Amino acid sequence: MLKSLKVKEYQVIVITDGSKGAYAYDGKKYYFCETFPSEVVSTLGAGDAFASTFCAAMVRTNMDIGRSLMYGSVNSASVVSKFGATEGLLTFEEIEKALKSRPEYTYLIA
Secondary structure (H helix, E strand, O other), rough: OOHHOOOOOOOOEEEEEEHOEEEOOOOEEEEEOOOOOOOHHHHHHHHHHHHHHHHHHHOOOOOOOOHHHHHHHHHHHHHHOOOOOOOOOOOOHHHHHHHHHHHOOOOEEE
């Protein structure tokens, strides 16, 4: 499905699949990132948190798709651990701290 959605050279296609993680395709490689561990209180705002963080992280990480998936997953996990769409939103510094606390958390490339 990712391949069929890509119609322009510059596109990066991203699909989130709730608790199953997120997938991306840049035309050459497929990426997969599991969800970042968290307790789920409410899923309100999870997708928005993921998408906005992924886009901002693409700029911050110099277009590192895998790392951007991880940033989006961390922020989304934080949002779902609170009630409300914005209560759990993290700064980049807080996201990086969460990633450092789980060095085993990473993404896969195929």
